[in-house]
Amino acid sequence: MYEKIFTKYDPVQENLIYILHDIQDTHPQHYVSEEAVQEVSDFLKIPSSNIYGVLTFYTMYSTKPRGRNIIRLCESPPCFLKGSEKILARLREILKVGIGETTPDGLFTLELCACLGVCGNAPVMMINDDVYGNLDENNVTAIISGIRGGQE
Numbered sequence: 672m673y674e675k676i677f678t679k680y681d682p683v684q685e686n687l688i689y690i691l692h693d694i695q696d697t698h699p700q701h702y703v704s705e706e707a708v709q710e711v712s713d714f715l716k717i718p719s720s721n722i723y724g725v726l727t728f729y730t731m732y733s734t735k736p737r738g739r740n741i742i743r744l745c746e747s748p749p750c751f752l753k754g755s756e757k758i759l760a761r762l763r764e765i766l767k768v769g770i771g772e773t774t775p776d777g778l779f780t781l782e783l784c785a786c787l788g789v790c791g792n793a794p795v796m797m798i799n800d801d802v803y804g805n806l807d808e809n810n811v812t813a814i815i816s817g818i819r820g821g822q823e
């Protein structure tokens with residue numbers, strides 16, 4: 672199932688994190704399944720326990736199905752000081768999920784993350800690969816509505 676990804680890499684352990692990234696990025700539910708771990712284990716000839724070790728060490732990986740859109744709200748101090756708590760409260764209210772949870776329609780997963788490197792625009796969140804800065808309770812609502820409207 673992942674042959675297309677495997678053809679891009681030499682079967683060496685140094686490529687593990689890149690392979691896992693590709694698998695997660697191309698999965699519609701943004702996660703690395705048990706089946707994927709087994710296939711990577713066969714491809715790299717390393718035990719699946721080593722792969723799970725990497726998957727659980729890095730917060731960017733998930734072993735559980737997630738939403739089509741991954742929201743990562745920055746919780747580092749500059750964003751916190753600029754009101755990321757209020758943004759989080761608004762996101763939880765709009766989406767009706769807690770941190771780490773996925774909306775029942777499978778559209779959004781809400782996560783927290785460390786500095787995204789654009790502190791000048793704090794508070795900041797990423798949705799998939801897009802960065803949204805200078806958030807307030809109004810524009811965050813509009814951003815979510817816009818995505819929802821485009822994908823329902």
Ligand code: FES
Nearest residue numbers: 745750786787790
């Ligand atoms: S602290 Fe939030 S982007 Fe840097």
